[in-house]
Amino acid sequence: MRAFYSGQFVLPLPPGHRFPMSRYALLRDRLLEHLPAVDMDQAPRATDGELALAHTPQWIAAISDGSVSPQAMREIGFPWSEAMVERSRRSTGATIAACRAAFAGGVAANMAGGTHHAYADKGGGFCVFNDAAVAARLMQAEHGRGGRQLKVAVIDLDVHQGNGTASIFRSDPSVFTLSLHGQKNFPFRKEASDLDVELPDGCGDADYLTALEHALDELDRRFSPGLVIYLAGADPFERDRLGRLKLTFDGLEARDRRVFDWAWQRRVPLAFAMAGGYASDIAETVQVQLGTFKVAFDYWRRWQNAAR
Numbered sequence: 001m002r003a004f005y006s007g008q009f010v011l012p013l014p015p016g017h018r019f020p021m022s023r024y025a026l027l028r029d030r031l032l033e034h035l036p037a038v039d040m041d042q043a044p045r046a047t048d049g050e051l052a053l054a055h056t057p058q059w060i061a062a063i064s065d066g067s068v069s070p071q072a073m074r075e076i077g078f079p080w081s082e083a084m085v086e087r088s089r090r091s092t093g094a095t096i097a098a099c100r101a102a103f104a105g106g107v108a109a110n111m112a113g114g115t116h117h118a119y120a121d122k123g124g125g126f127c128v129f130n131d132a133a134v135a136a137r138l139m140q141a142e143h144g145r146g147g148r149q150l151k152v153a154v155i156d157l158d159v160h161q162g163n164g165t166a167s168i169f170r171s172d173p174s175v176f177t178l179s180l181h182g183q184k185n186f187p188f189r190k191e192a193s194d195l196d197v198e199l200p201d202g203c204g205d206a207d208y209l210t211a212l213e214h215a216l217d218e219l220d221r222r223f224s225p226g227l228v229i230y231l232a233g234a235d236p237f238e239r240d241r242l243g244r245l246k247l248t249f250d251g252l253e254a255r256d257r258r259v260f261d262w263a264w265q266r267r268v269p270l271a272f273a274m275a276g277g278y279a280s281d282i283a284e285t286v287q288v289q290l291g292t293f294k295v296a297f298d299y300w301r302r303w304q305n306a307a308r
C-alpha cells in the first residue's frame, strides 16, 4: 500500500504553538515499526496549475510570494515562511499522488493533508490549500473520458466541519461533501455540505457509529462515487484537546472500518488523509492514525487478492 509524506518540511513555529508538528515524524516511525509493508514515498509538489483547479490565482500567488496579508495568515494560524509554502504544496501533492495510487491499488494514503478549512480564496485553521478539493478536480480531469464525469465523494470525519470543502463544491453536483462534526466546535460559521451531521459535545462511540451508519446510507441513496477521499481525522478521540467528543481507540477503529468497508463493498478506490489530531499526549493521536493505517492495509490486501 502506497503512502505519501511531506513531514520532512517542518514549519518554524514559535515555542508553545499548539500545532503538533512532531506527530508527522512520529507517524512515520510507527509505520516503519508496525506496518513495514507500507510503501512510503516523498510527496510531489502541487503545481500552480493543479492548485488553480480549486483556488483563485490571487490566493496561490499571495501565498507563494509572501504578499499574503497578516490578517489572512492569522486566520491560518502559522507564520508565513518558505517552508510553509513548500509544505502546503507537498501536502496537496500527497493527496493527488494518493488518489492516483488508489486508482491503481484500491487504497492509498496521504500521511498529512486533510486541510479542509481552506477556501478557494483564503485559508483558515492550519489549512493553506485544500488538498482534497484540488485532488478531486484533478482526478476528474484525468479520468473524465467519453463525456462521463468522475464523481467523487469526500467523506470528512475530522471533528471540525469541512467548511472550505463545502464552499468550494457548493454548486458542483459531481462532488458530494459529507461532514460529521461537533456542532459546537470550530468553525463557528459553518458552510452547507451536501450532507452535514452535527454531533453534541461528549458524543461517544455508540451514538457516533449510529450517526455514521445513517450518513453512509444517505450517501448511498443520493450518490454513486467513482472515488472516495476520506479525511480520517484523529480529533474525535476522547483525549483530544480540541475535539470535544469521546470516541475511544476501538470506536475510531470501528469508524475507519465502516468507511473502508463501504468503499470496498462498492469497489470504489479510496484515498485517505490524516486531517486533525491534537491529543495532549501526541503519541495517542499517532496511535489513532496507526489504527487507521492498519484498517486501510487490511482493505488494500483485499483489493490485491481480488485482482489476482
Ligand SMILES: [Zn+2]
Pocket (backbone or CB within 6 Å): 158, 159, 160, 233, 235, 275, 276, 277
Ligand atoms: Zn479537526
